[in-house]
């Protein structure tokens with residue numbers, strides 16, 4: 737019983753698995769080879785640059801937000817994908833792990849326009865769903881602008897449901913959907929259920 741209690745306490749205080757503290761691995765997506773690793777402060781310029789391209793007309797997250805997120809290493813996981821030859825940034829994903837409510841929240845998913853439509857977004861989302869389930873979180877949530885059809889299609893492909901609409905979330909007349917999916921005990925397997 738104590739073992740289980742200690743495991744539960746550890747999970748609450750360290751929701752991101754140890755092996756993801758620092759990692760670097762090769763991945764193949766749609767026939768292309770990439771390198772995936774945990775984001776560091778050195779990635780911020782590139783993350784802002786692809787945000788600028790991907791959200792045409794919108795400002796990227798300010799540097800201080802990225803720094804704040806990346807400093808919260810215990811409960812935030814930001815992952816970047818780079819091209820091995822050029823080291824250019826292909827895309828990144830960031831998530832908040834919230835053990836108190838057993839939820840993982842997708843905070844940012846951006847693919848460089850050059851690489852969009854080649855299953856990079858699909859890869860990132862499958863990766864996050866796997867991590868969420870493997871680590872016994874019951875819910876995966878996100879916000880998306882109601883006009884962002886491409887992103888909504890991607891989330892619907894993975895069975896996310898629209899929970900509610902938030903008016904003016906991204907600015908005047910720019911609404912957001914809260915989307916989420918909930919995993920059953922069976923999908924989560926043994927662990928902290």
Ligand SMILES: CC(C)(COP(=O)(O)OP(=O)(O)OC[C@H]1O[C@@H](n2cnc3c(N)ncnc32)[C@H](O)[C@@H]1OP(=O)(O)O)[C@@H](O)C(=O)NCCC(=O)NCCS
Pocket residue numbers: 790791845846847848851852853854855856857858859879880881884885886887889890893
């Ligand atoms: C949304 C985004 C992350 C998707 O990444 P991506 O790598 O382009 O997505 P994928 O290639 O994996 O495609 C996923 C799904 O998106 C949809 N999609 C992809 N390209 C599309 C296009 N040109 N037109 C419409 N839908 C498209 C499809 O439903 C596709 O699934 P399918 O090919 O199996 O039908 C990416 O477009 C992006 O970074 N957009 C700008 C930033 C953004 O909006 N982020 C999400 C914030 S909530």
